[in-house]
Amino acid sequence: MRTRARLAGLTALSTVALAIGASAQQTPPASPPISAKALDQASAQPESGDWRNAQPVMAPHAMVVAAQHLATDVGVRILQEGGNAVDAAVAVGYAEAVTHPCCGNIGGGGFMVVHLASGKNLFLDFREKAPLKATATIFQDEDGNVVPGRSTGTWLGVGVPGTVMGLNEALAKYGTMPLKKVIAPAIALAEKGYVLAPGDVKIMDNRVKDFAQEPNVAPIFLNHGQPWKAGDRLVQTNLAKTLKRIASKGTKAFYSGPIAEKMVQASQAGGGLFTMKDFADYTVNWDTPVTCTYRGYQIIAAPPPSSGGTTVCEILKTVEGYPLGQYGFGSVEATHYVVEAERRAFADRNTDLGDPAFVHNPVARLISPEHAAKLRASILPDKATPSSEIKGGVSATEGIDTTHFSVVDAQGNAVAVTYTLNYLFGVGKMAGDTGFFLNNEMDDFTSKPGVPNGFGLVQGAANAVAPGKRPLSSMSPTIVLRPDGKVLMVTGSPGGSTIITTVAQTIMNVIDYGMNVQQAIDAPRFHHQWLPDTVLVEPGYLTPDTQAKLEAMGYSFHPIAAIGADEAIVVDPKTGMLHGANDRRRPAGEAKGY
């Protein structure tokens, strides 16, 4: 059963309260800090319901939570057939490339965090790389001005995809099933098609106009030129052929031969930079996750080229010094201290972090208790700190659509995967008859120091474009372990820069406020990313009274329909039951176990 169906019914009173809150907060903002195309606002309208009464899906053995219900089904079937969490995650990854084409992908990249029941923690980086012909100024004109749309809407914005190598590598090292077996459900879903749910269609509606522009996309993603409707069957024959090729030839089917050739041809014909060498040279990396403790729990998270783990840890280490649980969810104090921690952590993120193959990342310093103490010392108890007073080194002189899924198997292995095409449906283009969307991940780089990207992130030279470099990401697949080393939680989200605050707040909601996992992810969120100096806030987070008090302290709020979409699992420490929660902001998703 869908988790959203488990949201308790609304009382008439709370319906009215929510409606008033929504209309009061939906005055059109003056300048949206995040590109509308970057976030699927239309699809992300939270379903109405009181999140305080929300209950998770429960299962005794294993659990899969994904943003599309058919992909969740695939994962659960693999687990029931004896696969482990990695087998299931890889199967979900391929299935979402078909059933959640905005975000699930083979034309993008991502990160996987794994906790093995043996106690080992692993991180797999399959982030896209810049083409070898890319340069630091490719998104600027001759006068050094950033050309709007070049990094998001053209072939120059496409990075070399990593998902196929990443999923196959994880399966080969830690899975138990052959690729043919785990990819088979995806092939069937592409070939026979699947019935679109209302949530699927809402996401597609965001880019209908763009689909119409592309002669090889329109026949698939439009129904004779018209938007697909809920209940229609979406068949993706070309994608099925591509997946079959990968099933029979493995990773090399994607990085050499006709699939790679078609990507190179389309890129070159469209003014992009791909060559066959970009594909031949592409690699994925196993690395050690970023780890920190938070109130006795251990956070296992994504290291650079993700900024996610470092920034989540920096925020958590900073707020660890404040009794958030005593202040209470939504209180003036908790909001103040969390925003100030976010502001400072994003200033560090945007300035100091980049691809570790290219720049030194001071991760140990940023997540240290000493750094957190220094940051706390700069936070005033009763006043917002203007971002202009926070030193970030973003200057020319100094040298964040996506989906997350969580799996826990019967042996106690846990896998968190966040992967993305960047914007919904990425760059909105496909190569020839390959049948899959390519990313626009190059927009995550600094197009020019000081100039905001699609997620409004103002970044520095550490994240400048360079040949073969990976753009800094905010994706934060995260596993939280209990003090005894067993899994407490598996979490992660889409949302560009808001991923970091979403994941940090979900963790606080469980650990500090004692929420069940469905409440923790359905609760309204807020977000601050240093620049712009404004707090994004979802409807229902602020009462008029807290808002007035916080504004008097110097905060300015910017209403936003939805922040993030966490797909999380919590293991009940007392009973061992698995609690799964699909975020109400992605209504086509599902949490399911056995």
Ligand code: DON
């Ligand atoms: O890697 C990043 O940080 C971004 N490319 C993620 C984009 C994203 O989450 C879009 N989702 N709404």
